[in-house]
Amino acid sequence: MVKPVFFGLGIGPGDIELMTLKAARILNEADVIAYPAANGGESLARRIVGPLIPEHTTELVLPLPMSRQREPGRQAYDEGAAQIRDHLAAGRTVAFLCEGDPFFYGSFMYMFERLAQDFPTEVVPGVTSMTACAAAIGRPLAARNDVLKIIPGPLAEERIRAELQTADAAAIIKVGAHFDKLRAILRDMGLEARAQVIERATQGDQKITPLSDVPQGEHPYFSTILIYKGGESW
Amino acid sequence: MVKPVFFGLGIGPGDIELMTLKAARILNEADVIAYPAANGGESLARRIVGPLIPEHTTELVLPLPMSRQREPGRQAYDEGAAQIRDHLAAGRTVAFLCEGDPFFYGSFMYMFERLAQDFPTEVVPGVTSMTACAAAIGRPLAARNDVLKIIPGPLAEERIRAELQTADAAAIIKVGAHFDKLRAILRDMGLEARAQVIERATQGDQKITPLSDVPQGEHPYFSTILIYKGGESW
Incomplete structure (x- = not known):
């Protein structure tokens, strides 16, 4: 019998065509497709790959919190991992869907640390x-x-300032509720004109706005801010 | 007539299966596939996607230098862009192959700045x-x-040290001839044990070595060094 494999499956940023050939193949071959649905809501990952999941495939919806408190999260991941473990132990291949890349700020690592020692x-x-x-x-x-820096929005203002100061380019991720703080920092540092706000990249409702054009009071929650400090021609 | 499009085609890190569905489709549909062959050598990009290029497709090999001197590079890019321009002006779609991602430290930008104003x-x-x-x-x-930092190996030692000091994680790219300098910095900062050297990731001859196991005198030229400073469990 072929050993069952646990896959962390990077499915890309949102456009189904930006999935890799490998991810599409594994999606087609896996016995079980697992994905988180935060707080009982819809899964974006499931929505992206939906058209490529074969009808006979078992789907495993894991109610994993996006919450930053550690304890409830830990328990939910323990329970989710136990369900995946049961499938693997029964000889079934499991693919865990990850938006973007599994190891680039993904919550997949919480599953990886619970299962990778015991299964391929x-x-x-x-x-x-x-x-x-x-x-x-x-x-x-x-x-x-x-020097390109990836800077999470929840970080303290002083840290963000210090990192931006010496960056040549930066991507601010996890903007979420921190938009006003981030805009104030960028404005104060004279970087507002070099920043673009991208919401839901490559998805049907993608929106791009120069930071200086975002109306005061608006808060693009699901967004990334890209900053390029270099002024010269490439 | 459909307007011809100039594509910057990210083809991924080396494994042909890590190409996106979109790149594979465009590769199949494009009239012309263009790629650089540094100093007359073989093109790694061409080697990666070779099996997916249809027989009737025109291939445009551009002798672009990897050299860091600006002037000879500028002329080669001017000449390469002129050739691509001729195809686009004649109504032919052109896909320019880019290892990895076109806008992540890629030389595609030199073509982009020469052609993007004039063609879709x-x-x-x-x-x-x-x-x-x-x-x-x-x-x-x-x-x-x-905070994740992408740090090019050619930078001055003091800059690399300062950036590593405040990074939580780092990827040192363009290691090339700078391996000994980088190892000395990481050793001195107590980070050697947290660094992994990856050569030719996802290609047939991929090689992974903890930095502390790379024999003195060896210089993994085509490599990336990943450093993770976080010690706690994920």
Whole structure:
């Protein structure tokens, strides 16, 4: 019998065509497709790949919280991992859907650390939302000897300032509720004119707005902010 | 007549299966496939996608230097762009092959700046070698509120030190001839044990070595060094 494999399946930023050939193949071959549905809501990952899931495939919906409190999260991941473990132990291949890339700020790692020691595990890298955003705005993310920084929005203001100060290019992720703070920092540092806000990159309702054009009071929650400090021609 | 499009085609890190469905489709539909062959050598990009290029497709080999001197490079890019321009002006779609992602430290930008104003241009994002490296070593690149930095190896030692000091995770790219310098920095900062050297990620001859196991005197030229400073469990 072929050993069952646990796949962390990067499915890309949202456009189903930006999935890799490998992810599409595994999606077609896996016995079980698992994905998180935060707090009982719809799963974006499931929505992206829906048309490619064969009818006979078992789907495993895991109610994993997006919450930042550790304890309830830990229990939900323990329970989700136990369900995946049962399938693997029964000889079934399981593919866990991950938006973007599984190891680029993904919650897949919480499953990986619970299961990878006990079962053959393979991570299939995917196109990140970050490079999809750069493609969408038509500007290189970084080039030549630029230092590019990926900066999570929830970080403290002083840390964000310090990192932006020495960056040549930056992607601010997890903007969420931190939009006003981030805009104030960028404005104060004279970087507002070099920042673009991209919402839902490559999805049907993708929206691109120069940061300086986002109306005061608006808060693009599901967005990434790309900053390019280089002024010279490429 | 459908307007011809100039595509920057991200083809991923090396494994042909890590190409996106979109890149595979465009590769099949494009009239002309263009790619650089540095200094007359073989093109890695052409080698990766070779099996997917239809027989009737025109191939345009551009002798673009990898050299860092600006002037000879500028002339080669001018000449290459002129050839692509001729095809587009004649109504032919052109796909320019880019390893990884076109806008993630790619030389595609030099073509983009020469042609995007005059022809409909679309960048197709791809899986970067960086996230493919993380998948290969089985460790998240970055997580939660980590600041991840992409640091080019040619930078001055003091800059690299300063950036590593405040990074939670880092990918050192363009290692090339700078391996000894980089190892000395990482050793001195106590990060050698947290660094992995990945050569030719996802290609047939992929090689992964903990930095501390790379024999003195060896210089993995085509490599990426991933550093994860976080010590706690994910």
